[in-house]
Amino acid sequence: MGLKVHRSSHTNEAKELSYLDGGWGWAVCFGAFIVHIVTVGQQNIAGVIYSELVDTFNTSRAETAWVTSLASSVMYLFAPLATFLSDKYGCRKVVIFAGFLSVVSLASSSLAKDLLPMYFTYGIGWGVGASFGMFPSLVMLTKYFRRRLSFVNGITSSGAAVGALALAPLVQQLSSAFGTSNMFCFLGGLNALMIFSGLLYRPVHDEEKLQKLTYKRKFIDKSLFRNKGYVIWMIALSTFMLVFMVPFVHLVKLTEDLKISKSKASLLAGFMAAGGLLGSLLFGKLSDHRYCNRLYVCQFSILSMGVASTLVTIARSYIWLAVLATGFGVFDGCYELLVPVITKDIVGIKKTPTAIGMLYFVMAIPKTIGPPAAGWIFDIFQSYETAFYVTGSVMTIASLIMFLIPQVQDQESISGSSSASDIKLLKGSEVSENGSSPSSQKVDEKSRQGIKKNTRLSVLACYSFPFKSNNISSKEYYTITAPDEFLLVAEKVTCV
Helix, strand or coil, X not given: CCCEEECCCXXXXXXXXXXXXXXXXXXXXXXXXXXXXXXXXXXXXXXXXXXXXXXXXXXXXXXXHHHHHHHHHHHHHCHHHHHHHHHHHCHHHHHHHHHHHXXXXXXXXXXXXXXXXXXXXXXXXXXXXXXXXXXXXXXXXXXXXXXXXXXXXXXXXXXXXXXXXXXXXHXXXXXXXXXXXXXXXXXXXXXXXXXXXXXXXXXXXXXXXXXXXXXXXXXXXXXXXXXXXXXHHHHHHHHHHCCCCHXXXXXXXXHHHCCCCHHHHHHHHHHHHHHHHHHHHHHHHHHCCCCCCHHHHHHHHHHHHHHHHHHHHHCCCHHHHXXXXXXXXXXXXXXHHHHHHHHHHHHCHHHHHHHHHHHHHHHHHHHCCHHHHHHHHHHXXXXXXXXXXXXXXXXXXXXXXXXXXXXXXXXXXXXXXXXXXXXXXXCCCEEECCCCCCCCCCCCHHHXXXXXXXXXXXXXXXXXXXXXXXXXXXXXXXXXXXXXXXXXXXXXXXXX
């Protein structure tokens, strides 16, 4: 079975694909950037909010930590529902709804007179709103970008850093000057920006026609658990989530316990954010390089975060705490942007929305545990040392688990999932089958102009892993190298 190439629809398909990697996609990128400011950015100043709640309600640290920890976990827990709804009703509608829900939840939080209502208004209400804002934004980027996806993810992830950098000192000052209630009113007004972002998410009406992807979305796709690489990826990140939020929640209070002023302590969240901004932009650009192994970069980032968390226990000066917070932020920025990209590399573009939703859903469960457990350890020992030692150790273990992923991917066979019948020429021509042998039919040489041979096959330009097939030589495949070139895609390949 071979390929017969026609060039009659070159002009029409080129116009239809013109939105990829540019055009209105940059408006979508800006909208996702805003969403990250008000969702992940606010999540990353959990330590400042936590400190203000402890002082306002005079509650134990373990009890208070549940508020911000619950919000962060609910954000992940509702990821499958967020991606399912965005696929069913469109990203624009879901994100606009998220904006309204977040505003109402934060306004309700401003009316709370004790800690108990905060579990529901901030922990659950805002957590759901943040989830419905962030995850459809990640899905929206995959519809407008291919070759620049890692770079664009880096730009949008930097919104979290910009948000935390600006909000950390601002929230602390507002709370000190006008009270915690008015501080939540301010955050509610800021979250209204999600409505504006949703308006920028213009649907791609001809998406199915252009991408030729007919995969039917499922709320939970059990077939993903047959992908061993995805399962190990999920286990590693779930292990990491056990302690991920501990530095974000407790570092500010740890600094205050060293007799450092609240204003300087709150700036540490800003240093982490500044590092996250640098890391997301730097690693976003690096990870798009065809010879960069994104998985190893992510491993190194998580290991470095563990080292920084451990060194916090011996830091006694504000300067060293600021250096460690910045370093932690740099590698957190790398981790945040690579999670959806690596997930796409492992499962393939068609299953990415469902895979991301399921991944974050599972990660939400252990994510709830870390901050309250660290607060409980402090309440017992009156010290954060043990909590941060455990944090560093667990992060190291999570990075080591990821070494199993390349081995599993190498062992799994893709044969049977890639053949001439799976090939589609998505740009510049149409592909049909004529029943002949792959070796007996050659692709029209004119369609190969400007396309490099022997490049690694990508599922919509994922360059991290080499393509394997027992049926067709890799020399017969080509990947996109410029906007006006062609792209051959093995649609059923999901483990590349």
